[in-house]
Amino acid sequence: MSFQSKLILWYSDKKRDLPWRTTNNPYTIWLSEIILQQTQIKQGLPYYEEFVANYPTVFDLAEASETSVLKLWQGLGYYSRARNLHTTAKHIAYELNGKFPDNYKDLLKLKGVGDYTASAIASIAFNEPAAVVDGNVYRVLSRYFGIDTPINTSAGIKEFKTLASSLILKDQPATYNQALMEFGALQCKPKNPNCEACPLNTNCAALQHQRIGELPVKLKKTKITTKYFNFIVGIDQQQQTFIEQRTHKGIWQNLYQFPLIESDKSLSSEEFHMLGLENSILEDMTFDYALYNEVDVIHKLSHQHLHTKFWIIETQTLPEGAIPIKSLKKYPVPALINDFITQFGF
DNA sequence: AATGCGGGGCA
DNA sequence: TGCCCAGCATT
Numbered sequence: 001m002s003f004q005s006k007l008i009l010w011y012s013d014k015k016r017d018l019p020w021r022t023t024n025n026p027y028t029i030w031l032s033e034i035i036l037q038q039t040q041i042k043q044g045l046p047y048y049e050e051f052v053a054n055y056p057t058v059f060d061l062a063e064a065s066e067t068s069v070l071k072l073w074q075g076l077g078y079y080s081r082a083r084n085l086h087t088t089a090k091h092i093a094y095e096l097n098g099k100f101p102d103n104y105k106d107l108l109k110l111k112g113v114g115d116y117t118a119s120a121i122a123s124i125a126f127n128e129p130a131a132v133v134d135g136n137v138y139r140v141l142s143r144y145f146g147i148d149t150p151i152n153t154s155a156g157i158k159e160f161k162t163l164a165s166s167l168i169l170k171d172q173p174a175t176y177n178q179a180l181m182e183f184g185a186l187q188c189k190p191k192n193p194n195c196e197a198c199p200l201n202t203n204c205a206a207l208q209h210q211r212i213g214e215l216p217v218k219l220k221k222t223k224i225t226t227k228y229f230n231f232i233v234g235i236d237q238q239q240q241t242f243i244e245q246r247t248h249k250g251i252w253q254n255l256y257q258f259p260l261i262e263s264d265k266s267l268s269s270e271e272f273h274m275l276g277l278e279n280s281i282l283e284d285m286t287f288d289y290a291l292y293n294e295v296d297v298i299h300k301l302s303h304q305h306l307h308t309k310f311w312i313i314e315t316q317t318l319p320e321g322a323i324p325i326k327s328l329k330k331y332p333v334p335a336l337i338n339d340f341i342t343q344f345g346f
Numbered sequence: 347a348a349t350g351c352g353g354g355g356c357a
Numbered sequence: 358t359g360c361c362c363a364g365c366a367t368t
Binding site: 076077078192 | 352355
């Protein structure tokens with residue numbers, strides 16, 4: 001049996017009973033699709049019911065004030081959806097005389113309607129064979145066909161849209177599209193899917209290669225975080241210094257560094273002095289200190305920007321484990337530390 | 347190609 | 358905590 005036939009069979013047995021599945025009204029189907037963008041059905045369902053009750057037709061929605069619409073949307077998030085919803089309702093009611101656009105190309109022109117939503121409405125309300133590609137579809141297709149092209153790249157978007165379009169059942173696009181999405185939501189779940197009970201498990205590439213947990217591939221958008229590092233450079237009368245090894249996971253694991261105090265902002269000398277050396281191995285020492293670099297040294301990693309100050313501590317004796325400054329070069333240190341050692345003249 | 351936009355559920 | 362959810366608009 002084909003991939004599509006198995007899906008349809010599964011859907012006829014397992015599909016949830018949802019209000020927008022018992023109508024061909026493009027207005028309510030559109031409403032449901034906007035509400036369900038990036039929103040789980042459990043969360044969106046009560047909003048759908050309220051919107052249909054308060055605005056039974058596109059004219060009712062068009063005649064409402066934006067404030068009323070936003071109030072009804074309150075708590076659902078992504079509020080541009082509500083504003084675009086209202087804008088589009090007015091457009092359809094007053095400029096299109098209430099006639100809902102009835103094909104993918106025209107639907108795509110509506111504010112708040114992108115490729116997915118245009119395909120969904122065109123197929124579900126008007127039986128146009130336009131393939132939907134949402135988060136569920138990416139997951140099902142990437143696993144079943146073993147595709148590891150990242151889904152959040154232009155190449156991935158194009159590849160999955162093409163594949164989905166080649167698979168759609170042209171004689172029943174509405175049922176097929178919804179079956180595919182429902183399958184992703186209920187059976188081919190993001191985490192811990194029950195593949196033993198899956199009707200597609202005999203031909204699923206990801207299952208056969210044990211790659212369920214890896215697919216779909218999604219590139220992480222590494223957000224850059226800023227951190228403030230204060231390295232304590234101790235110098236005693238025997239020309240020794242003190243370093244420690246980074247043992248915890250994260251950057252620079254197992255490399256050596258001067259004792260580090262992280263702060264939530266760049267510290268002035270006064271602030272540094274107030275802070276003292278708490279939580280540092282050097283915290284009980286008496287010392288004089290000097291700031292080496294007035295301007296933060298900014299060290300850029302792929303996902304972190306480290307704003308760094310080096311504080312020079314001159315003291316009589318250092319704790320057990322201090323090492324001769326001359327032996328510093330034997331220890332692996334981050335480039336940031338190595339640059340300091342070189343420039344400081346150690 | 348990247349980023350902002352929300353809030354809830356889940357492991 | 359991080360990831361995901363019937364994505365879209367903007368730059």
